[in-house]
Amino acid sequence: MKTHSLFVGQGRRKRLITKVRDEVRFLKSWAGNPLTTGAVAPSGRKLAQLMAAYVEPERAGRVLELGPGTGVVTRALIRRGIRPEKIVSIEYNGKFATMMRERFPAVSVVEGDAYALRPCSHMGTDRPLASVVSSLPLLSRPPHERRALIEKALDLLEPGAPFIQFSYGFAPPVKRDSGSFELEKTRWIVSNVPPARVWVYRRPTA
Numbered sequence: 001m002k003t004h005s006l007f008v009g010q011g012r013r014k015r016l017i018t019k020v021r022d023e024v025r026f027l028k029s030w031a032g033n034p035l036t037t038g039a040v041a042p043s044g045r046k047l048a049q050l051m052a053a054y055v056e057p058e059r060a061g062r063v064l065e066l067g068p069g070t071g072v073v074t075r076a077l078i079r080r081g082i083r084p085e086k087i088v089s090i091e092y093n094g095k096f097a098t099m100m101r102e103r104f105p106a107v108s109v110v111e112g113d114a115y116a117l118r119p120c121s122h123m124g125t126d127r128p129l130a131s132v133v134s135s136l137p138l139l140s141r142p143p144h145e146r147r148a149l150i151e152k153a154l155d156l157l158e159p160g161a162p163f164i165q166f167s168y169g170f171a172p173p174v175k176r177d178s179g180s181f182e183l184e185k186t187r188w189i190v191s192n193v194p195p196a197r198v199w200v201y202r203r204p205t206a
């Protein structure tokens with residue numbers, strides 16, 4: 001019994017050390033390039049779970065993740081029941097991309113710029129994507145670039161399939177004024193640092 005609790009204690013300690021190390025790495029990355037990193041700390045578990053909740057595991061096609069950072073949303077996707085082989089993650093920061101490959105060897109990690117999004121072999125050529133899950137700091141980009149990214153991503157999805165984005169802003173990262181997509185917002189996750197909410201964009205179904 002004592003040995004068991006010792007192992008449980010060691011497991012928790014290891015997770016805590018990893019979490020603190022990730023927070024330090026993130027803060028360093030933010031200090032070096034605040035507009036690209038976009039946050040002072042990785043997203044909290046509740047926010048990551050809320051994003052993952054919008055992904056339907058039964059929907060055919062791969063799940064594209066934009067800006068995985070240290071992998072908190074990736075982990076939430078896997079916990080949600082998405083097989084790691086189905087996930088493609090595009091990360092700009094080389095250190096985060098390397099870390100993602102070490103942590104999730106079955107996930108396809110692409111080091112690159114998500115704003116230059118175009119279909120690639122990792123996404124599977126035979127069908128549309130199942131969903132796009134984005135943690136990109138969209139608000140640090142001008143509105144036309146945000147809109148272009150969302151439109152490109154929606155073109156890779158079937159009508160009704162979600163483009164999921166979190167943000168810290170009161171207004172949506174891209175406003176629903178063009179009529180080419182539907183927009184849904186969630187409650188605030190106030191325990192997140194800073195508080196955040198999730199926006200879900202979809203092309204209307206016929």
Ligand SMILES: C[S@@+](CC[C@H](N)C(=O)[O-])C[C@H]1O[C@@H](n2cnc3c(N)ncnc32)[C@H](O)[C@@H]1O
Binds near residue numbers: 038
């Ligand atoms: C706010 S952090 C979110 C990280 C992680 N998903 C989370 O929720 O903790 C934004 C992430 O997007 C990445 N990023 C920023 N611009 C990018 C771009 N143009 N292409 C791909 N990744 C980008 C950053 O390096 C960082 O990892």
